[in-house]
Structure formats: C-alpha cells, structure tokens
Amino acid sequence: MSQSEQQIAVVLPDGSELAVPKGASVEDVAYEIGPGLGKDTVAGKIDGDLVAKEAPVHDGAAIEIVTDQSDEYLDVMRHSASHILAQAVLRHYPDAKLAIGPPTEEGFYYDFGDLDVDSSDLATLEDEMRDIIDADLDIEREEVSYAEARERLADEPYKLELLDELEEAGEAVTFYSQGDFSDLCAGPHVGSTGDIGAFDLLEIAGAYWRGDEENEMQTRIYGTAFAKESHLEQFLDRKEEAERRDHRKIGGEMDLFSIQDVTGPGLPLYHPNGKTVLRELERFIEEMNLDAGYEYVETPHVFKTDLWKQSGHYENYHDDMFLFDVGDDEYGLKPMNCPGHAAIYHDHSWSYRELPIRYAENGKVYRKEQRGELSGLSRVWAFTIDDGHLFARPDQIEVEVETIMDIIMQILDTFGLEFEVALATRPEKSVGSDEIWEQAEEQLTAVLEKRDMDYKLEEGDGAFYGPKIDFAFTDALGRKWDGPTVQLDFNMPERFDLSYVSQENEHERPVMIHRALYGSYERFFMVLIEHFAGKFPFWLAPEQVRILPISDDNLDYAYEVAEEFGEFRTEVIDRDATIERKIRGAHNDRVPYMIIVGDNEEEDGTISVRDRQERQEYDVPREEFLAHLQSEYGEKRVEPDFLD
Helix, strand or coil, X not given: CCHHHCEXXXXXXXXXXXXXXXXXXXXXXXXXXXXXXXXXXXXXXECCEEEECCCECCCCCEEEEECCCCCCHHHHHHHHHHHHHHHHHHHHCCCCEECCCCECCCCEEEEEECCCCCHHHHHHHHHHHHHHHHCCCECEEEEECHHHHHHHCCCCHHXXXXXXXXXXXCCCEEEEEECCEEEECCCCCCCEHHHCCEEEEEEEEEEEHHHCCCCCEEEEEEEEEECCHHHHHHHHHHHHHHHHHCHHHHHHHCCCEECCCCCCCCCCEXXXXXXXXXXXXXXXXXXXXXXXXXXXXXXXXXXXXXXXXXXXXXXXXHHHCCEEEECXXXXXXXXXCHHHHHHHHHXXXXXXXXXXXXXXXXXXXXXXXXXXXXXCCCECCEEEEEEEEEEECHHHHHHHHHHHHHHHHHHHHHHCCEEEEEEECCCCCCCCCHHHHHHHHHHHHHHHHHCCCCCEEECCCCECCEXXXXXXXXXXXXXXXXXXXXXXXXXXXHHCCCCEECCCCCEECCEEEEEECCCCHHHHHHHHHHHCCCCCCCCCCCCCEEEEECCHHHHHHHHHHHHHCCCCCEEECCCCCCHHHHHHHHHHCCCCEEEEECHHHHHHCEEEEEECCCCEEEEEEHHHHXXXXXXXXXXXXXXXXXXX
C-alpha cells in the first residue's frame, strides 16, 4: 500500500473519528468533512495548538477547523495585521531589522531593530497599512530549506537567530509573503491583506530582544485589529476609560505612592495617603485572621539560601532571586514566606490534638522580574502577601478550606467584586501518593459543590505539590486579575520533615495549606484604585470628610465640627477661596463627603452634607450624620449612601 493510500484517524470536536490519508493537512481534513468547510478554512487547531491550514495532521490528533466565524480567527487576523505593519515600516524605513510580531490578547505588536520612530510617525504608518490592505495582496505560504532561508535572511540578524533554533529543533521553515514583503513565520495567516478589518496603531515602546534585559533594546509598535469598525470603537472607548482609571495616574493625583529612580525599579514608596488605605486593608484581614484562629508570626526579609535549597525554591526561583554573599555564606531576599513558616512549625513537637496550626503574616517578598515587565503596582520587585499557612491533618482539610472560603467570600462581598473560580488538579509531575491527591481533590470539590459555586475545572493545572482553588477578580472594565488562592501542599512537609504525633502514637505528615486572601497588597491595591477610579469606599478613603467653611467667619465652627468628627479622617479647608472652588477641589480629590458650614448652619448648630456624587442636604443634625458615618464605616459599604 502506498503512503497516499495509508489511512490515519483524527478526532473531531464532537468526539467522532474521521479517516484521512496519511500526510493530510488540516485543510484536507476540512474538505473531507465537506467542501464548503474546506473552502472556508483559514487555519486549524491540532491538539489545541493553533496552526496553519497546511499543517499535516497525525494519527489520533484532535482537530478543530478555524474559519472566519471561529473565536481563533481574531488571533489569525491580528497576526496578519502585524505583518502588514512590518511591511509598512520597511517601505518607509528600509534599514529597519525585523524581530517578531505576534498577536496578543488585545491586538498585536512588531519589534524592530535599528528603527527610530515616535508617536508622530504612527499616522504615516497607518496610511501605508491602509494602502496595503486596499491592495488586497494574496498572503502566500512557502516552505523552504534552511540554506535558502539563510540566503533570504542574510541581512536579518534576529531572524537568523530564530532560524538557528528552528534548525536545532528540526522544525520546518516557512515564509509568508504579500507583495514586496516576505517574513520568516510559522503562521497561520488570513488569505489576503484585504481580509483585515478595522485596525489602529496604539503606541510605541521599548522592548528587549527575547525579553532579556541583557540583550539590545528594540522598538516595539503596538496595534489592534477587529473584524468590525464598531468593535474597534468599543475597544478604543474601553482603552480610554482604562487610561482614565490608570492606577499610576490616579496614584499621583491622590498622592498614594511613587516609584522613583533613586529607589530603583519595582520598589514602590507608599505616601501617607496610600499607607492609610493599606492599613485599613491590613486591619480588615487581621480581624478575620484572629477570628479564624490564626496566630501572627514574622519572618526576616533575608535568609541563608540553605533554606531555599531545602524548600526547592532555590532550584526553581534562582534566576528570580536577589542573592548576595556574606563571608562564606550565600543569602537571598525571600521570594516567598512559606519556608519560614514551615521552619517555625518544625521548631516544635505537635500532637494530633493541637492541629490545625494556623500562621499568618503580612510578609514582604522580593522577586527579580525583568525590568521591562515592571509596571506600576501590578508587577514589582517588592510586594507584600497577606499570607496564611495552615498545618492540618488530612481529615481536617475540608473544614479548613471551608473556613478560608468563608473569609474569601466575605472579602468579595465587601468590595462588590465579581469573580471566577477554578479548580486546578494534579499535573503530570507531582509529589505525593495517589490516595492523598484523590482525597484532597475530592475535598476541594466537595467544598465548591456544597456552596453550589460555578467553577472551571483546570485538569493538570495544579501545583506540583498539591491541588488548588484560584479566584480571579473582574474589575469595572471587565479585566481579570489574579486574586485569592487556596493551595494544598504535600511537598513542603516532606522537605522539612514536618510531623505530628497521631492518635496511634505514630509520626504522621501534616498537609500544608497555603492561602492568600487578597493575593498581594500591591496587586489588590492596584485593582481597587482602577476598579473604583480612585473613589474608594468611605471606610478606605485616605480623607473621609472634608469640612468647608463658607467664609473665614465660620472657621471656629468648622473646627468645632471637626473635633466632633475626629474619629474619622477629617480635614478643614481654611485657605482663602470661594465655597464653589472648595467644593470643586473636594470633588477632584474624590473625598466621599463634604460638610459645608456657613452662618445658617452655625446659628442652628447643624451642617450641610454633600457627597462626591454632587448630592446635597441642608440642615442636617450633626449627631445624625455622625451616627451614619459610624454605621457606614462599620459595615464597610461600597458607596457613600447618606443621601440615597
């Protein structure tokens, strides 16, 4: 039987099998299903990976066909848009060197060497891209030898580096060409430049080649593309709103934090206003931790690396750790708090009756991220985890996880944050017995099912040391951020030889439970700033009440009122300005409440109350408003509601 007559079977999305000739491509499979589908095929997925429609399939492969109606089509179109950008750049800057140009979650980018452009050049490049799209050039795929590829790429050093890696891996070399432009690329791409819908170039930034700060800096041009103009307009509106809510911008306006050259990148300085918010967040967590039976511990910022070698972090985090020598010993800033907590547990002998042991710490940790990846408070070198670690018997896991979930749900409810939940199960590489993994996964599942929670099952996505439940916050713009997590760990107790004495007087291993309620204070603070656009709930606001005397004649009464409201963060504005200007300043500063006092209020012993939504009530008894503030603070309400 010839190769063309040999048959293999591929698996379709509905689970059925389809026999195709050996050597068939994704497009061939589509034609076997039906000629209409074959004609509409743009790309495909083999075992979950997006590939060109020309890619060969293998026996047993799970196959999906990508058309212009598929979710993946947007990625394919954006990838093609990045090539159109590169073609436009080379037409205007022929000496530029091509690097990479992938699609992203929000669009695409292309990196160039030897390119000196700024934002004023984007309009010219957009015009050139429109010309290329209007020309409706065919995008053609070609597979070539390594030798021919080297000849074509003789003047492209970055592409030659990528070609060397392809040859070392023994992978096929493909080029995609459109008119006068050709690029080394695995694809997939749309059939023609005319298939690109609405697009926009967004910004120019610097980026290190391959993301390594030891390499040279390149010029990165960001863009986005959508099938319809209306979708692009919606994206640009969201982007504009995101820029308005940018925590770095608001952080400066509200004097919350700064990241200065003199301190180093990724090392935020919290100003009094910012620290006020963080202290409220800390107190909130501390109350819940103490109520749940946690004991607070503290571990140093620096440990000998012997600890990290014992925990396994040295092997896995070595490149991301800040390391230094003291005499003959190597030390490192801690990237995690858990080994320190394990060391504290190990310092005692425990009976099964004493478990669970619960430790909590607002622990500062340090991770040496690439400088190009640092961004405001979302990715930093130094951050604080609201860490909790429990050491429990296996039969206690379900109850302890339920208690943690109670706390997490209280936090989510307090801030009014929407969220998604995922259960991540055992990966291929893992530690611990089948029995304990099965028991742990069943217990986590039972907690989620008991609460009737919708959750996504992420099979094989757990940590190597145990399964976990992860939460993702959704902010006001619909963006998702990593949030609370509950992780079971069978590895750390083994590495640190942790034990407790069982009822049978045997030494048994506890299960270690890692739990963070915010995730990190920095990331959560950033989410709150952008979610609320700086308009923090009353209980969190750096300044809660601003007292505005109508004239200097009312200053004494203003300070009398301020003293009565002194349990809250209150400021009297005694500078010379009109009341309109004072009100406008309070609105700009996002103060939840203003108390306005003039001759009428002073004479009656009352106040006028205005909120940042520009609602106002006159002749308010002082004791009535004070009682409301005490209630609003105690209940941690999301929005000021005195004037509802």
